[in-house]
Amino acid sequence: MPLFEPLDDISRLTGRLALSVEYDGSAYCGWQRLKHAPSVQASLEAALAKVAATDVRVLCSGRxxxxxxxxxxxxxxxxxxxxxxxxxxxxTNANLPRDIAVHWVVPVADDFHARFKALARRYRYVILNQPSRPVLERANATWCREPLDAERMHAAAQALVGEHDFSSFRAAGCQSKTPWRHLHFITVNRYGPLIVIDVQANAFLHHMIRNIAGALVAVGKGEQGADYMARLLALRDRSLANVTAPGCGLHFVDSVYDERFGLPREPLGPNLLAFLGEWTGERSLPDCPMVRFRRGQPIAELESSQAGGAAHEARQVHSSSQEVRE
Known part of the structure; x- marks a missing residue:
């Protein structure tokens, strides 16, 4: 869907609909509806209910x-x-607060599910690396005043690519049934004062990316060696790792689905990285059991044709723990 394609104001949509939401999470307890604090889910459902004149319940690609x-x-x-x-x-946008907005709404097949049909989720963690404190970026980037070596951080991060037990990067309160995740890629690049950690996986554990970012900052400062990420991964012990990086630098930028669902493509955010020019779904996905299963290949066939960690991933694709929680 081109950025300026007019919205249809004639055909009436019903049945299963998919939409894309952008939000600044600063004022919210997170995506999920909670009784004691404001959430993005509650705000979105309230706005949709105004349009529908009845209750609406939504499911997301990852909390x-x-x-x-x-x-x-x-x-x-x-x-x-x-x-x-x-x-x-x-x-919906007219009834949402200014820090949440819907980009588009499209009809989808009845078997579409925002969470269980997702092939991959992608985040960008943004660090403003300069001596003076941030002003315009203070709500959407993490500030680090000490010099960081982005090339050293990138090299260290490559130990995380593939399917691993990420216990060393898992929050103590994580509710996932398994610490295993398949990390498709991770890059660390510097753009002037910005350092961007770009990471995609089948799913993430609670605080997984923020814990990875905290460890990579230690590498970038020279406090830890280039083999630090590999050593942490092997330890499988969160108590031996670094502090959790702040949430303000973390941005959920993409959720990838099979092409048959026809979801609109859009530029990857946040907008302060628009100069990178990448759009959703441009990176190729790995040929792995979860991706093939969610594209329709039977799980039994995958298990019989795979060994080791890949077979483990195949057995996990049904698990309710396969969700984003960052």
């Missing part, structure tokens, strides 16, 4: 934690009434 942002959070819901595409988008 985000307190203070974490998103530029392409994919959500689906079963519309209780028929409204035009323009009404769903403009009407």
């Amino acid at each position: 985000t934690d307190t203070g974490v942002h998103a530029t392409r959070q994919i959500v689906h819901f079963d519309a209780p009434v028929a409204r035009t595409q323009k009404a769903w988008v403009f009407g």
Whole structure:
């Protein structure tokens, strides 16, 4: 969907709908609805309910934690009434606070599920690396005043690529049934004063990316050697690792689905990285059991044709623990 494609204000959409949501997580306890604090989910459902004139419940591609942002959070819901595409988008945005916005709404197949059909999730962690404190970027980047060696950080991070037990990067309160995740890629690059950790995986553990970022900062400062990430991974002990990096630098930028669902493509965020020019889904996905399974290949066939860690991943694709929680 081109950025300026007009929204349909004639055809009325009902059935299962998917939408893309952007939000600044600074004022929220995270995505998930909670009784004691404001959440993005509660705000979105309240706004959709205004358009539908009845209750609406949504499911997302992956929960985000307190203070974490998103530029392409994919959500689906079963519309209780028929409204035009323009009404769903403009009407919802008119009833949302200024720190949340819907980009688009499209009809999807009945078997689409924002969480269980996701092939990959992608985050960018943004560090402002300069002596003076941030001003314009203070809510969406983490400040580090000491010089960081981005090349050294990138080299160290490559030990995390592949399927591993990420216990050393898992929050103590993580509720996932398994610490195993398949990390597709991770890069660390410097753009002037910005250092960007770009990471994609099948799913993430609670605080996994923020714990990885905290450890990589120690490498970038020269406090730890280039083999530090590999050593932490092998230890499988969170208590021996570094502090958790702040949530303000973390951005959920993409959730990837099979092409048959026809979700619109859009530039990867956050907008302060728009100069990179990358759009959603441009990176190729690994040929792994979870991706093949979610594209329709039977799980039994995958288990019989794979060995070791790949077979472990195949057995995990049904697990409810396979979700983002950052």
